[in-house]
Amino acid sequence: MLTRTKDLLKLLAQIIVISALTFLAVRAFDAHRSDPLALWHTVVPEEMEADELDRSDWADYLRHEQRLFDQVRSDVTDRLEQAERIPSNRYYDGSPLYPGRFARDWNRSYILEPDGEARGAVVLLHGLTDSPYSLRHIGAHYQESGYVVIAIRLPGHGTVPGGLTQVTWQDWSAATRLAVREAVRRVGPAAPVQLVGFSNGGALAMLYALDVIEDERLPPVDRLILLTPMIGITEMARFAGFAGLPAIFPAFASAAWLGILPEFNPFKYNSFPVNGARQSSLLTRTLQPRIARYRRDGRLDGLPPVITFQSVVDFTVSTRAIITALHAQLPNNGSELVLFDINRNTKFGPLLRPDTETTLTRLLPVAPRDFKTTVITNAAADTSVMVERITEPGETTEQVRPLNLAYPTDVFSLSHVALPFPITDSLYGANPDPEEHYGANLGALAIRGERGVLIMSLDALVRLSWNPFWPYLLERIDEGIVAAERPRP
Structure with a gap:
């Protein structure tokens, strides 16, 4: 029996080794035949690292940030080959997409001051x-x-995609602490401070709130607003670092990238390095066990209220992890999970995947639940009119409130990237503000034609890039503003 077990383990080890080698060989082959890396992939701006960030203030960060953009100008923009000096390249200073030509370069950190x-x-x-x-x-x-609004450019972002090849999640976390220090410096320790985190930024906001419980020297915050937070991602992201191993050989340098795409978006990278996926995976693998451990130890009572806005269907982050690894763990402290359902009045009929219509019921535990849930959904299957269905913690009955909002008939769901953008956003909105222009109206494109003509993926055009429920989002944020102004306990 023991010999048979050893033989099985030996066979399993051989299968794993062969599979790994095959995977690496395929990755190396794909990298060898892929498009060559451009300057914006190989140039790595010298960002401040975690230790330095913790010793720095906002003014230090802005000075260093200016040096980064100067480096991008000298090492990328000024050195472009003639073939790269094209209108669709955001790094070409003659392109309508070049961020340096706009009244404000939104790639940079900024502060907005209120009147009074x-x-x-x-x-x-x-x-x-x-x-x-x-x-x-x-x-x-x-x-x-x-x-006062403190919007920080997290390390590795806003410059060139190569900036994400060496950054760590600890750098992002340290930048979050720096931004909170600046917020408290500007308004004083008694005034309310909130964190708004989008996707990976949502994970960083949650991590900061846990760090406050651990370290009383950190300034506390009064509320967390999380938009599609990266509490969990796909299991494959765990092995992203392994996928980049062939890149240790110069001939296979492209293996360090999960995607090498044209850079036509002035405020977002299209190319995606392996290290970006790896650092996000490490961040979520740090975050989830801490939440669970603090729950077991009874330490989550020190958290501020957390309100999360999340599409039921999300290709980037795990909606299930947001429910089970976050909100199911939180105390009854005013936290709330807001889920945006699919459009049940869609006319796509049999073209929808069979399991899509049951996504909500499969994800959300049957009431009573330990956490407050709000579902934004159609009032009925044959109408686009929306309602808010609220279930309080420990309750089984829903409170239903009609909303003066409707799902567009040609939209079957929200997407991961849609929530922070109104329909009037100049870059991503379907009805862009005519007073602003950033070289392209990506959200307003209704594409018809042949494949292989455009420089962008058709998948990117299908994905909804603006939020039809934007007024509702602002309404709920306003509720949090009022609530956070109550005296701290």
């Missing part, structure tokens, strides 16, 4: 491959509500 005395402060944390642009509309709303 500040009521509080908010820190905005953007997502992976993203930039401070993504939360600018939410920032403007906080500014109009009397808040």
Whole structure:
């Protein structure tokens, strides 16, 4: 029996080794035949690392950030080959997409000051491959509500995709601490401070709140607003670092990238390095066990309220992890999970995957639940009119409130990237603001034609890039602004 077990283990080990070698061989072959890396892939701006960030202030960060953009100008833009000096390249200074030509380069960190005395402060944390642009509309709303807005460009972002090849999640976390320090410095320790985190930024916001429990020297925050937070991602991301191993040989340098694409978006990378996926995976693998451990130890009572906005269907992050690894663990402290259902009035009929219509019921535990849930869904299957279905913790009955909102008939669901953008966003909105222009109206494109003509993936065009429920999102943020102004216990 023992000999048979050893033989089986030996066979299993051989299968694993052969599979790994085959995978690496395929990765090396794909890298060898892929497009060559451009300057924006190979140039790595010299970002501040975690230890230095923890010793620095906002002014230090902005000075260093200026040096980064100067480096991109000298090492990338000024050195482009003639074939790369084309209108569709954001790094060509003659392109309508070149960020340096705009009145404000939203790739950079910024602060928005309210009129009059500040009521509080908010820190905005953007997502992976993203930039401070993504939360600018939410920032403007906080500014109009009397808040100082601190929007930090997280290390590795906003410059060139190569910046993500060496950054670590600890650098992002240290940058979050720096931004919160600046927020408290500007409004004082008694004023409310909120964190808004989008995608990877949502994971960083949650991590900061846990760090406050661990380290009383950190300034506390009063509320977390999480938009499609990266609490969990696909299991394959765990092996992203392994996928990049062939890149140790110069001939297979492209293996260090999961995607090498044209860079036509002025405020977001299209190319995606292996290290970006690996660092996000490490971040979630740090975050989830801490949440569970603090729950077992009874330490989550020190958390501020967490309100999460999440599409039921999400190709980037795990909606299930947000439910089970986050909200199911939180205390009854005013936290809430808001889920945006699919459009049940869609006319796509049999073209939808069979399991799509049951996604919500499969993800959400049957009531009573330990956490508050709000589902934004169709009032009936034959109408686009939306309602809010609220279930309080421990309750089995729903409270239903009609909303003066409707699902567009040609939209079958929200997407991971849609939530922070109104329909009028100049880059991603379906009805872009005519007063602003950033070289392209990506959200307004209704594409018909032949494959292979455009420089962009058709998948990117199908994905919804703006939020039809934007007014509802602002309404719920306003509730949090009022609640956070109550005296701290």
